[in-house]
Amino acid sequence: MRNGFQQKMIAPKTDGKGNKFLAEFQKVEKKTCGSCGIGCCKGIVIFLCVIVILVGIVEIAACVTTALATKLFSSDLSGRLVSLIVLTVTAAVALSVGIYAVVGLFRKKRKALHVAGVVLVIMAIIQALICGLAIKITPKDDMTLAESLKESFKLASAGNPRHVKLWAITSSDLQCCGLYGPEDYRDPRVPPIFAPDVPISCCPTYNASKSDLVQETARETCRANRSFFDVGCGTLIKNVFRNSAAAVMATSIVLIVFEVILSFHVYIMYRVYKKQERRYKGEKETEEKKTVEAGGSSEQK
Incomplete structure (x- = not known):
């Protein structure tokens, strides 16, 4: 097939210039x-x-x-x-x-x-x-991200709707709770014997499509059984950024x-x-x- 293609497209010339061109073209073709x-x-x-x-x-x-x-x-x-x-x-x-x-x-x-x-x-x-x-990612980027996560979690704890939703999605997707762990949601006035006041997004049963009443019931069950996620989201988010x-x-x-x-x-x-x-x-x-x-x-x- 290749020989037929060459005979059709590169027919030999009878004059010296044609033979020279044919040799040059074949040389270029062979190299390339x-x-x-x-x-x-x-x-x-x-x-x-x-x-x-x-x-x-x-x-x-x-x-x-x-x-x-x-x-x-x-x-x-x-x-x-x-x-x-x-x-x-x-x-x-x-x-x-x-x-x-x-x-x-x-x-x-x-x-x-x-x-x-x-x-x-x-x-x-x-x-x-x-x-x-x-x-x-440089160490400076790590520090900047850590500060941003702290500020975002602080806003979520204060009830900012955007950051509350962001941390709910993050907790559910990464299966984590809080910035450093579920203890981030603990009220300092509550004795350690009681479970921290984690949101429903920290629980495996979290489903955003369910009603607030159903989710609150699931949250109380999760707290009572201490079945919430025990890993903080901060490290996982940093790993996601690195990956x-x-x-x-x-x-x-x-x-x-x-x-x-x-x-x-x-x-x-x-x-x-x-x-x-x-x-x-x-x-x-x-x-x-x-x-x-x-x-x-x-x-x-």
Whole structure:
């Protein structure tokens, strides 16, 4: 199949220039596409585009989830939030460029491939800079998050509706209670023999869809049996932030690697199409020249 493709697209020339061009083109093809030909190169580019698109979707999901969690618990980590937004945008651009490259590949638009390769390299550079400077959680970020959690829990204890709901969802999802533990809800005037006045969200039976009366009954049962969660939410929330940052970092690195590899292979196809375009242009000019010469000879006769 490869030999047939070459015979059709790269027919040997009888003159010295044609043989020289054929040898040069085959040399470029061998260096860029290996032993499997142009069709194999196209397959590799399409495969890499699919990988970039899929990893880009994962990157967007990871960044959006982390950004929402950051926005909920801390308004002081605005720099990290901006970085996550930029990563989301660059991942969306890389995803779009992957689709654009596939279209350019099938339509043999070498300019589209050139643009796609350049944009992918730029996106990879931006993502690498952001990952190196802003994504990794530093001790300062840990302190900022700890202070934000304390302030949020204080507001929830004071009855702030937004923070009460936030901590109820957090307690239920992470199966934890309080900032450091259920003792955070203890009234200092109540003897330790009695259970702390934990909210229903600290209990395994919590169900937000049930009525307040049913939930209050379930809460009293939970307190009496001391079946509430005995782990504080502070450490778990920090772990979630660390894990989400690690997930964003990992997906970003994978995306950067495939963007670079894809840009390289896109450039290969750009060069191959450029060689073909020059060859076709040279053949057309040669045919026109022969036609003119043949016409001149006929007129002289």
